[in-house]
Amino acid sequence: MLGRLAKWMRLLGLDTLYYNQPEDLGIIHIAKREGRVILTRSKELSGFENAILICSENLNEQMEQMGSRISKSALNPFSRCPECNTPLIKVDKKEIEGEVPEYIYKVHSRFKRCPDCKRIYWRGTHYKEIKRKIDEIIS
Numbered sequence: 001m002l003g004r005l006a007k008w009m010r011l012l013g014l015d016t017l018y019y020n021q022p023e024d025l026g027i028i029h030i031a032k033r034e035g036r037v038i039l040t041r042s043k044e045l046s047g048f049e050n051a052i053l054i055c056s057e058n059l060n061e062q063m064e065q066m067g068s069r070i071s072k073s074a075l076n077p078f079s080r081c082p083e084c085n086t087p088l089i090k091v092d093k094k095e096i097e098g099e100v101p102e103y104i105y106k107v108h109s110r111f112k113r114c115p116d117c118k119r120i121y122w123r124g125t126h127y128k129e130i131k132r133k134i135d136e137i138i139s
């Protein structure tokens with residue numbers, strides 16, 4: 001349910017695990033063990049310490065709710081794979097030739113790869129949008 005918010009938080013560089021079965025209370029143990037904050041839509045889960053109830057279904061509103069709790073210094077945008085949470089590594093442009101669309105290869109010079117799911121990232125339109133969002137939401 002909070003998959004988009006989870007991706008957004010990973011884009012900010014925040015170590016974010018995502019579970020879509022909130023009825024599984026095992027995540028409370030994981031959160032305790034790893035010192036994590038739980039973001040949830042479940043009223044039941046939100047009663048636990050370190051849990052935040054996310055009420056809105058709107059991503060912007062969810063981001064705003066989170067933004068007030070995140071300090072800019074904790075962020076490291078575009079350092080983590082939004083799909084699988086793995087820290088990204090820089091790759092030499094030549095290494096990824098043929099793996100991204102030709103025009104992307106031409107206009108961008110810096111690329112990162114997820115060592116786990118192998119996705120390749122670059123600072124495209126998404127990047128500007130996220131940058132703007134960060135400035136808007138987190139002061």
Ligand SMILES: [Zn+2]
Pocket residue numbers: 081082083084085086114115116117118119
């Ligand atoms: Zn990945």
